[in-house]
Amino acid sequence: MTGIVGAFVEAWSEIRIHRTRVLLSLIGVAVAVAALTSVVGLGAITQQATTENYERQSGRPATLFVSAYNPTTGATPDAKTLSTAFLTVTDRYSVDWTTRSTYAQVSVDFTEGLTPVDTMVVDVDYGTMHRVQMLTGSWFTAGDEQRLAPALVVNETVWKRLGSPDLRTHPTVTIQGADPVTAVIVGVTPDPPYSQGYATMFMLYDSYMAIAAPAQVQSLYPQFEAWVPTDIAEDLTGLIQRDIAGALGDGWQVDVNRQDYLVYQGEDPLLSIKLLVGGVAVLVLLLGALGLVNISLVTVRQRIREIGIRRSFGATAGRVFFAVMMESVVAAAAAGVVGVFIAVLVVKNPMVVGFIAQGITDVPAFPLEAALIGLGAATFVGALAGLLPALVAVRVKVIDAIRY
Amino acid sequence: MTLLELEGVTRTVELPDDEPLHILRGVDLTVSVGDHVSIVGRSGSGKSTLLNLLGLLDNPTSGAIRFDGRLISDMSANQRDRARGRDVGFIFQQFNLLGGRTALENAMTPLLYASGRQFWRREQIALEMLDRVGLSHRAQSMPEKLSGGEQQRVAIARALVRGPRLILADEPTGALDVETGASVMALLDEVAHSSGAALITITHDANIAALARRHYRLDRGVLAPVDVNRVLALAQPEVTL
Numbered sequence: 001m002t003g004i005v006g007a008f009v010e011a012w013s014e015i016r017i018h019r020t021r022v023l024l025s026l027i028g029v030a031v032a033v034a035a036l037t038s039v040v041g042l043g044a045i046t047q048q049a050t051t052e053n054y055e056r057q058s059g060r061p062a063t064l065f066v067s068a069y070n071p072t073t074g075a076t077p078d079a080k081t082l083s084t085a086f087l088t089v090t091d092r093y094s095v096d097w098t099t100r101s102t103y104a105q106v107s108v109d110f111t112e113g114l115t116p117v118d119t120m121v122v123d124v125d126y127g128t129m130h131r132v133q134m135l136t137g138s139w140f141t142a143g144d145e146q147r148l149a150p151a152l153v154v155n156e157t158v159w160k161r162l163g164s165p166d167l168r169t170h171p172t173v174t175i176q177g178a179d180p181v182t183a184v185i186v187g188v189t190p191d192p193p194y195s196q197g198y199a200t201m202f203m204l205y206d207s208y209m210a211i212a213a214p215a216q217v218q219s220l221y222p223q224f225e226a227w228v229p230t231d232i233a234e235d236l237t238g239l240i241q242r243d244i245a246g247a248l249g250d251g252w253q254v255d256v257n258r259q260d261y262l263v264y265q266g267e268d269p270l271l272s273i274k275l276l277v278g279g280v281a282v283l284v285l286l287l288g289a290l291g292l293v294n295i296s297l298v299t300v301r302q303r304i305r306e307i308g309i310r311r312s313f314g315a316t317a318g319r320v321f322f323a324v325m326m327e328s329v330v331a332a333a334a335a336g337v338v339g340v341f342i343a344v345l346v347v348k349n350p351m352v353v354g355f356i357a358q359g360i361t362d363v364p365a366f367p368l369e370a371a372l373i374g375l376g377a378a379t380f381v382g383a384l385a386g387l388l389p390a391l392v393a394v395r396v397k398v399i400d401a402i403r404y
Numbered sequence: 405m406t407l408l409e410l411e412g413v414t415r416t417v418e419l420p421d422d423e424p425l426h427i428l429r430g431v432d433l434t435v436s437v438g439d440h441v442s443i444v445g446r447s448g449s450g451k452s453t454l455l456n457l458l459g460l461l462d463n464p465t466s467g468a469i470r471f472d473g474r475l476i477s478d479m480s481a482n483q484r485d486r487a488r489g490r491d492v493g494f495i496f497q498q499f500n501l502l503g504g505r506t507a508l509e510n511a512m513t514p515l516l517y518a519s520g521r522q523f524w525r526r527e528q529i530a531l532e533m534l535d536r537v538g539l540s541h542r543a544q545s546m547p548e549k550l551s552g553g554e555q556q557r558v559a560i561a562r563a564l565v566r567g568p569r570l571i572l573a574d575e576p577t578g579a580l581d582v583e584t585g586a587s588v589m590a591l592l593d594e595v596a597h598s599s600g601a602a603l604i605t606i607t608h609d610a611n612i613a614a615l616a617r618r619h620y621r622l623d624r625g626v627l628a629p630v631d632v633n634r635v636l637a638l639a640q641p642e643v644t645l
């Protein structure tokens with residue numbers, strides 16, 4: 001016990017006395033750890049951003065897409081029949097998250113006249129399943145399905161064309177279905193980068209069906225999506241396909257398949273990027289370690305007399321080895337803490353987050369693994385850099401060193 | 405009570421393209437608790453090698469060294485290191501205080517390798533020892549702010565903090581003027597005597613050697629007793645060792 005405490009006391013005393021040299025030698029390590037930790041931290045945010053982007057496009061893992069057609073004629077079952085079958089079957093298997101989605105053009109009466117707006121017709125669950133991000137207001141709720149005046153979630157362009165009204169005043173627009181209908185705007189989505197000025201909006205599936213002209217209903221070809229746990233996705237795929245095919249009757253081919261990013265790209269679509277960036281960071285760290293080894297070796301050679309004196313007062317070879325190693329480890333770990341701190345400042349900097357995490361809904365906290373990797377790497381580098389000088393230190397011939 | 409015993413000790417170094425170099429030849433020496441022994445010798449006479457052996461830093465080529473009755477050749481390197489830390493205190497010619505550390509921190513250094521009470525009370529023990537050598541008022545001074553005599557007194561305090569039974573003084577006054585050297589030796593003798601430790605002074609200064617109670621001369625690796633009058637005669641400028 002006293003041996004370990006003594007070694008720490010010695011190491012700390014050595015670092016304190018040679019703080020300028022230690023500081024200089026550790027700048028490289030601190031910078032390397034900051035780089036490594038930042039890379040891991042930013043990597044986590046980038047991964048989250050990419051994942052969310054994937055999920056916006058093709059749903060969260062595992063999202064099952066259901067479609068049906070007649071293999072002979074190529075015809076599709078009417079939307080209502082397929083919709084009923086889909087909802088019945090997913091309800092049977094207690095699938096909590098389902099949505100129908102389709103595209104339609106709805107004319108909106110702006111001050112300058114009727115303008116067709118590309119409308120995505122969805123169910124309430126779509127917002128969660130596709131991580132729809134809100135600029136202001138809120139996404140549809142179950143209550144919105146009961147509204148007599150249909151609810152709309154418009155994009156920023158539409159909202160601005162309406163004069164950016166306060167949503168607490170329940171702004172309305174007139175839309176053209178079979179007849180003109182007043183609709184209430186409940187939420188606004190931000191325009192994605194590089195597509196400002198293009199008017200789009202969301203409308204609930206049942207609300208659209210209620211106002212759409214028969215011809216518009218006929219031309220609909222909705223998609224059906226179910227978000228299910230990944231571990232039972234395969235089993236549910238077979239069951240849902242079988243049950244919907246049974247509900248539709250003979251002659252219909254029912255396809256159920258996953259289109260979320262995981263099914264295409266395995267477990268980690270960012271593995272190659274991670275490996276590349278991680279490799280660069282490790283290289284930086286090794287260069288830092290090399291500098292530390294260099295300085296430590298020179299320092300130990302300058303300290304031969306001191307090591308001889310310590311040996312003459314009873315320091316065993318093991319103790320000298322441990323003390324020299326500890327100096328390096330303690331110093332590198334301290335540099336690691338500084339490096340991690342710098343990395344946190346970089347990664348959590350609003351400008352960096354704004355740049356990296358554009359459009360992200362769940363900005364991840366600074367990943368603990370990044371901090372641990374940074375600290376672990378620093379300690380490892382410290383041990384590695386301390387090894388050679390420690391070996392040199394134990395080979396010191398005591399009396400020769402003292403008389404040197 | 406015999407503390408250290410050398411019996412027919414030789415130390416030979418094999419040279420690559422030459423005859424083996426016999427540094428020590430059949431050295432016999434017995435040192436008891438409380439003894440004060442001086443060893444004089446010219447440069448190259450084997451003093452450093454003998455110091456290595458006496459300080460448990462090296463093994464003899466042949467012969468036996470017993471410390472406290474135990475053969476050091478039977479001890480592992482770690483056991484020798486621990487015995488050295490516990491029972492041997494070194495005082496060097498150039499003081500060899502550690503730079504960047506105060507007098508107190510220097511005096512505390514050997515206690516870092518102690519255990520139990522000695523380790524945990526190291527600051528207090530070191531302060532007491534500095535007080536004993538009359539330097540408690542300079543405890544926070546850096547070595548470079550101390551005079552040569554003060555530095556050697558810090559070195560004495562450092563050598564004695566663990567209460568060694570054997571003090572090895574290697575040219576302890578070599579870097580001091582005559583007056584300071586005499587006062588440092590008087591202090592060393594007094595402190596060693598009061599603590600009951602054996603003191604071996606290795607020097608080429610006959611005046612310092614004469615302060616010991618038993619005297620030896622090391623010449624070409626052979627250690628032989630020498631009379632105190634002979635030692636003092638050797639101190640005369642016209643006589644060479």
